[in-house]
Amino acid sequence: MPTRSPARLVVALAVAAVLAVFLVYTAIAGGSTPTLTPSQLQAHSGKLAIVGIVVGPVRGDSHGANGLRFTLKDPTGASASRVRVVYRGTAPPPLFAVGRSVVVSGTYAAGRLAGNDIVTKCPSKYTTASPKA
Amino acid sequence: MADLGRAALVVSLGLAVYAAVAGTVAARDNRRRLAVSARNALFCCFGSTAVASAVLATALVRHDFSFVYVAEHTNRALPTSYSLSAFWGGQEGSLLLWLLVLTGYGALAVGLNRKVLRELTAWVVPVLGGTAAFFAFVLVAVSSPFDTQTAPFDGAGLTHSLRNPYMVAHPPMLYLGYVGLSVPFAFAAGALLSGRTDERWIVATRRWTLAAWAFLGFGQLLGAHWAYTEVGWGGYYAWDPVENAALMPWLAATAFLHSVMIQERKGMLKVWNMVLVALAFELSVFGTFLTRSGVVNSIHSFAKSPIGGWFLAFVVISSLFSLTLIMWRLPLLKARTKLESALSREATFLYNNLLLVALCLTVLWGVLFPIVTQVVKGETRTIGRPYYDFFLRVFGLPLLLLMGIGPLIAWRKTSARALVRTLAWPIAASVACGAALVAAGAGSSRPGLIAYTFCAFVLATILVELVRGTRAAGSLFTLVSRNRRRYGGYVVHAAIVLLALGIAGSSAYSHTVERPLRLGQSMTVAGYTLTNEGVHHTVSPSVTRTFVDLRVSGRFNGTVKPAQAEYAIPPEPAQEVSIKTDWSRAQDLYVIADELHQKTGLVYVKVLVKPLVNLIWIAGFVFLLGSAVALWPDAREQRRLVTRLAPARA
Numbered sequence: 001m002p003t004r005s006p007a008r009l010v011v012a013l014a015v016a017a018v019l020a021v022f023l024v025y026t027a028i029a030g031g032s033t034p035t036l037t038p039s040q041l042q043a044h045s046g047k048l049a050i051v052g053i054v055v056g057p058v059r060g061d062s063h064g065a066n067g068l069r070f071t072l073k074d075p076t077g078a079s080a081s082r083v084r085v086v087y088r089g090t091a092p093p094p095l096f097a098v099g100r101s102v103v104v105s106g107t108y109a110a111g112r113l114a115g116n117d118i119v120t121k122c123p124s125k126y127t128t129a130s131p132k133a
Numbered sequence: 134m135a136d137l138g139r140a141a142l143v144v145s146l147g148l149a150v151y152a153a154v155a156g157t158v159a160a161r162d163n164r165r166r167l168a169v170s171a172r173n174a175l176f177c178c179f180g181s182t183a184v185a186s187a188v189l190a191t192a193l194v195r196h197d198f199s200f201v202y203v204a205e206h207t208n209r210a211l212p213t214s215y216s217l218s219a220f221w222g223g224q225e226g227s228l229l230l231w232l233l234v235l236t237g238y239g240a241l242a243v244g245l246n247r248k249v250l251r252e253l254t255a256w257v258v259p260v261l262g263g264t265a266a267f268f269a270f271v272l273v274a275v276s277s278p279f280d281t282q283t284a285p286f287d288g289a290g291l292t293h294s295l296r297n298p299y300m301v302a303h304p305p306m307l308y309l310g311y312v313g314l315s316v317p318f319a320f321a322a323g324a325l326l327s328g329r330t331d332e333r334w335i336v337a338t339r340r341w342t343l344a345a346w347a348f349l350g351f352g353q354l355l356g357a358h359w360a361y362t363e364v365g366w367g368g369y370y371a372w373d374p375v376e377n378a379a380l381m382p383w384l385a386a387t388a389f390l391h392s393v394m395i396q397e398r399k400g401m402l403k404v405w406n407m408v409l410v411a412l413a414f415e416l417s418v419f420g421t422f423l424t425r426s427g428v429v430n431s432i433h434s435f436a437k438s439p440i441g442g443w444f445l446a447f448v449v450i451s452s453l454f455s456l457t458l459i460m461w462r463l464p465l466l467k468a469r470t471k472l473e474s475a476l477s478r479e480a481t482f483l484y485n486n487l488l489l490v491a492l493c494l495t496v497l498w499g500v501l502f503p504i505v506t507q508v509v510k511g512e513t514r515t516i517g518r519p520y521y522d523f524f525l526r527v528f529g530l531p532l533l534l535l536m537g538i539g540p541l542i543a544w545r546k547t548s549a550r551a552l553v554r555t556l557a558w559p560i561a562a563s564v565a566c567g568a569a570l571v572a573a574g575a576g577s578s579r580p581g582l583i584a585y586t587f588c589a590f591v592l593a594t595i596l597v598e599l600v601r602g603t604r605a606a607g608s609l610f611t612l613v614s615r616n617r618r619r620y621g622g623y624v625v626h627a628a629i630v631l632l633a634l635g636i637a638g639s640s641a642y643s644h645t646v647e648r649p650l651r652l653g654q655s656m657t658v659a660g661y662t663l664t665n666e667g668v669h670h671t672v673s674p675s676v677t678r679t680f681v682d683l684r685v686s687g688r689f690n691g692t693v694k695p696a697q698a699e700y701a702i703p704p705e706p707a708q709e710v711s712i713k714t715d716w717s718r719a720q721d722l723y724v725i726a727d728e729l730h731q732k733t734g735l736v737y738v739k740v741l742v743k744p745l746v747n748l749i750w751i752a753g754f755v756f757l758l759g760s761a762v763a764l765w766p767d768a769r770e771q772r773r774l775v776t777r778l779a780p781a782r783a
Contacts, residue, residue, distance in 0.1 A: 019491055032514040035503065040512070049515065061728060063649060063737055090647060091727035091737055093366070095706060 152262030306352030313345025378420025400469025474546030581641030621763025638745025652734030
């Protein structure tokens, strides 16, 4: 005779509910990083990531005392906002270059980002045009 | 040529729409001749899509740059194999491949089941036709591979990191997986629409699901190996949204493959299975939306394109369609039996399902989080590796443990005492393994130690099962051939254990040192001493390469030559890492060099020692072997199913 198990449903829903609360709590309360474009930086400071296009000139090197210095502009080009970056650490990936779209993580203060991680877009599929070096 | 391709796609669209509309009318009114006509339209849709695909493949091989697509993704110097791989190297071509595989799979699945499951397949045809119509529409109206131009002398070429055998195989494998999930989804929808919600749709699609799942899993491992050897950051999985797009449907399909066994055997979890198969399908399309819409930031440079909105609309409509169908047919989806005990094989499979779905939803939450925070807080926030790693441990380690318990625990119910007795040998083996690992110093990482210990437990349960079974059957060959599905599953479990060992070893016990190295200077990492013997420069018409000679001594003797290259066409730099496998210690020495100064000999070197990382790639082949064993036709199983399903057929 067909029967259903309400206990099973209750257990499953309970697990799902606890999980959902836990996930939301973990994600909202901590561990997340604001990921902003240069035009969205007003009133922000502290740890964050900036998505932007590298603007030259690129000076220095990431292992040197003064770090690797460059500027980021908005990826869409819709805003004239710029942000200065001083990056120190592992050398940026080889695809890092002027005109490239990058995500730089670090600490933002006084209009400058002290970067400690750079991710360049991987030259993967579905690009609409050949990448510019 | 391009006109022929365009015309073939328009014909495909017309045939797919006809299959959807005529198929619906035929199934609803039980009009057999119209149903045959709709089915034939689906078969012909595959034929016309094959013609369109042949046109594009010919243009790629002939370097016909009057096709915009060919000019953007190839050049004259590109070898034929890579020119052909450009078929799926761009958006339009990959969508055409999707339509080709979808119509091919659909025609085959419907053709094979048209006689035994006539009423059900009558509804499968319009579901597959509707899905094919969507892709054909996108190819005809939004993103065509047959746009033409005045032919330039040469094309842009394929980016160098994609000129890799793994990248030739990785995308089509993923497509075979993504698209393969359409078949069980269409049969599930067909079962709901026709009211034939017994186990026959599961039996008819089990191999389709298994094949799609195997392609998706193996395809991801190929991509991971490409990232490890080609991209040059020392890892193989970055939890990027684009990578997660393939992982999520695979996790949902894994849960589905396990829970259908409970439905087949006990008539339980019918609603759950419908939800899972719909989830796997929707996630595969949602992944495509993610990769093409540009709504989330990804390290993969997927451009924003006009097809994102269309895919989102398709996901929303097909999700609503699935949910409505399930709600409508809820009365037909009642379980035949109930869960009798929390200590039973059924319950273990249920726990396994909850953990897999929880992991899948966790990944989905991580992918959607930037969009959610943008909507809710007006600011994009991302969550990175610590979030994913944490939940991989929280859900992955219990999953590993259940993988050992599930196959040995009794159906219906058992006692804790009986369970411990059954698992005595595996428990003893894992405790002994854990103690030995602590003595060997593996206690430096608690998650790593737990993972190793659980792996030992699962391997021991597989061995116990094989030894017991072989004794009873007389030989291992007889044992496996009598129940290929079960023992194929054990081989897949062994592959997952190898994967877990590889991931745990290469992440929890890896060593990384980075430092500048002047000419003649040495550095030592985990027993390997690397000495800078000079920076050199080579120039050829196609590439300029600067590399450092690093002599390795200590645990093994040899040379590594990590380099930085600058290619001419297309003009782009590349990181060329040097990887040496130390088989005696089962670990890789992974060396990256940057800022190479030829005059002074100064170089910045990053050295990673990654224990057991090669088990991940070996796991891929074991996974394929296990999937092949489980997929192999099994006459005994077929007879068992016929007997079991006989009342349902009556």
